Amino acid sequence: MDTIKALLVILMSSVLVNNYVLNKFLGICPFLGVSKKLDQAAGMGTAVTFVMLVATAVTWPIQTFVLDKLGLGYLQTIVFILVIATLVQFVEIILKKYIPALHKSLGVYLPLITTNCAVLGVTINNIKDGYGFLESMVSSLGCGLGFLLAMVLFAGVRSRLDSANIPESFKGLPVTLAAASIVSMSFMGFAGVVDKLFA
Numbered sequence: 001m002d003t004i005k006a007l008l009v010i011l012m013s014s015v016l017v018n019n020y021v022l023n024k025f026l027g028i029c030p031f032l033g034v035s036k037k038l039d040q041a042a043g044m045g046t047a048v049t050f051v052m053l054v055a056t057a058v059t060w061p062i063q064t065f066v067l068d069k070l071g072l073g074y075l076q077t078i079v080f081i082l083v084i085a086t087l088v089q090f091v092e093i094i095l096k097k098y099i100p101a102l103h104k105s106l107g108v109y110l111p112l113i114t115t116n117c118a119v120l121g122v123t124i125n126n127i128k129d130g131y132g133f134l135e136s137m138v139s140s141l142g143c144g145l146g147f148l149l150a151m152v153l154f155a156g157v158r159s160r161l162d163s164a165n166i167p168e169s170f171k172g173l174p175v176t177l178a179a180a181s182i183v184s185m186s187f188m189g190f191a192g193v194v195d196k197l198f199a
């Protein structure tokens with residue numbers, strides 16, 4: 001029971017409290033670039049979640065059973081980037097073959113998952129936080145769902161901004177950044193809630 005409670009705390013904390021986009025400010029490029037339309041935002045969030053899960057499933061054993069055993073921990077970042085780049089290419093091939101509409105709508109942002117610091121951050125932080133394999137997978141799932149939630153919420157905010165009467169000097173990037181900061185501040189309200197829920 002304690003294990004399930006610990007995993008739920010990790011999951012909910014990753015989604016709400018330690019949201020990689022809105023709290024740690026990782027993955028801002030796709031957050032701002034692909035959040036104009038809901039379907040694109042949901043597609044990107046789903047793709048990033050999948051890459052986070054598979055990247056963790058591959059990098060955790062590499063770190064534990066290869067890099068740590070051979071004393072090559074200093075190669076962590078390089079190895080993880082290579083693994084993530086390979087996985088993103090795999091996802092791109094699958095989307096191009098089976099979901100071409102989503103592949104086309106994501107455009108240049110799909111290859112940018114390779115350099116999405118949120119994916120690399122999740123894999124490295126899971127190791128740094130001392131998580132076991134199961135905890136790392138739950139953390140990655142939570143971080144991916146948090147990324148997806150942030151993308152979908154912000155796509156809704158941006159759709160409302162399109163119909164709003166915005167002063168000329170605020171149109172475009174300024175109002176987008178102001179809206180992103182307000183959404184980010186709203187997630188600060190979740191601090192402490194997860195601990196009290198599962199106390």
